[in-house]
Amino acid sequence: MANPSLLILAGDGIGPEVMAEVKKIIGWLGDKRGLVFDVSEDLVGGAAYDAHGVPLTDETMAKAQAVDAVLLGAVGGPKYDTLDFAVKPERGLLRLRKEMDLYANLRPAQCFDALADFSSLKRDVVAGLDIMIVRELTSGVYFGEPRGIFTEGNERVGINTQRYTESQIARVARSAFELAKRRGNKVTSVEKANVMESGILWREVVQKIRDEDYPEIALNHMYADNCAMQLVRTPKQFDVILTDNLFGDILSDCAAMLTGSLGMLPSASLGAPMANGRPKAMYEPVHGSAPDIAGQGKANPIATILSFAMALRYSFDQGDEATRIEAAIEKVLADGIRTADLMGPDGGVPVTTSGMGDHIVAALDASL
Ligand code: IPM
Ligand code: MG
Numbered sequence: 001m002a003n004p005s006l007l008i009l010a011g012d013g014i015g016p017e018v019m020a021e022v023k024k025i026i027g028w029l030g031d032k033r034g035l036v037f038d039v040s041e042d043l044v045g046g047a048a049y050d051a052h053g054v055p056l057t058d059e060t061m062a063k064a065q066a067v068d069a070v071l072l073g074a075v076g077g078p079k080y081d082t083l084d085f086a087v088k089p090e091r092g093l094l095r096l097r098k099e100m101d102l103y104a105n106l107r108p109a110q111c112f113d114a115l116a117d118f119s120s121l122k123r124d125v126v127a128g129l130d131i132m133i134v135r136e137l138t139s140g141v142y143f144g145e146p147r148g149i150f151t152e153g154n155e156r157v158g159i160n161t162q163r164y165t166e167s168q169i170a171r172v173a174r175s176a177f178e179l180a181k182r183r184g185n186k187v188t189s190v191e192k193a194n195v196m197e198s199g200i201l202w203r204e205v206v207q208k209i210r211d212e213d214y215p216e217i218a219l220n221h222m223y224a225d226n227c228a229m230q231l232v233r234t235p236k237q238f239d240v241i242l243t244d245n246l247f248g249d250i251l252s253d254c255a256a257m258l259t260g261s262l263g264m265l266p267s268a269s270l271g272a273p274m275a276n277g278r279p280k281a282m283y284e285p286v287h288g289s290a291p292d293i294a295g296q297g298k299a300n301p302i303a304t305i306l307s308f309a310m311a312l313r314y315s316f317d318q319g320d321e322a323t324r325i326e327a328a329i330e331k332v333l334a335d336g337i338r339t340a341d342l343m344g345p346d347g348g349v350p351v352t353t354s355g356m357g358d359h360i361v362a363a364l365d366a367s368l
Helices: 015-033 046-052 058-066 089-099 113-118 166-181 197-213 224-233 245-258 302-314 319-334 353-366
Strands: 005-011 038-042 069-074 104-110 130-136 144-152 155-161 186-191 218-223 240-243 266-273 279-285
Touching: 005 015, 005 046, 005 058, 015 069, 015 302, 015 319, 015 353, 038 058, 046 089, 058 089, 069 089, 069 302, 104 166, 104 245, 113 319, 130 166, 130 245, 166 186, 166 197, 166 240, 186 197, 186 224, 186 245, 197 218, 218 224, 224 240, 224 245, 240 245, 266 302, 279 302, 302 319, 302 353, 319 353
Parallel strands: 005 038, 005 069, 069 279, 130 240, 186 218, 186 240
Antiparallel strands: 104 130, 104 266, 144 155, 266 279
């Protein structure tokens, strides 16, 4: 059988640096575990714009559609802020999500014990935290029509449209329930049914699917503003949070910060199963391109390495190897190894981006 295929789109800013560390892990799996990937690489975001005048070429889009999984670094940077909206780096990312139809975005927010003191909240509030946000990723206000800036009388009006069909809600709800079955059997569905019709429909559809097909799952509904408050107040009340595209964008940043560092959080964006049974999939860190620290060896590669671990779990049926990588990271953190973003009151051993990758590889070696 052919090796599983992976397309790496490192992107901008710290993207290429953190991706270099993932490549070490991929190399390690090939050498030590006989798990070989066919890896190809291409450009996305500002890097693609610089080379081709667009943030994602049709050729790259076609490659992304053909591989078993895409691994993305980050896109964007101040250099591109003044570009036309249609060619901004972010449009490359949004095109990948939309055309691959990656409707379920899984964003875990997990607090590593060694980092519990890094949170802006108290240790007891966050220690042991393990939340999974399931964000709808290809519909809602990010894509709804009409959209644009129009002229009305003697002034302009900016319009975006929140739009959800029953089937768009249903498929992401099923993703969340399936995931909940493998976790704590608990889902909190989040919308603003008090002010938005799309929220009323969301609530109805999610409840109906739960009642018909997932009676074992405890489902509660929460307004998005309350959810933001509850996340900061008692985050451990949550297990799986299911929500729409825009609320998911906001709440996942909030949940991320509970864990102490944005440099630690991975994500998976999953679509419908392909002919080989694997879901269409793209994996990326939650953090951005961090242009202010790019090229200085300061970036934390852990979020991207954990994103690759998610790929092993959700695309390649290699959950044991994913767990091995997660344990190696836990070990390195417990040993006090720290990139710049993780240097805190407890001191620790400062390392560069590449140093962190080397320590993780050493911990993987030690795990054999
Ligand atoms: C995210 C980001 C993106 C989003 C941007 C870069 C378009 O904030 O993945 O959360 O808003 O979805
Ligand atoms: Mg975001």
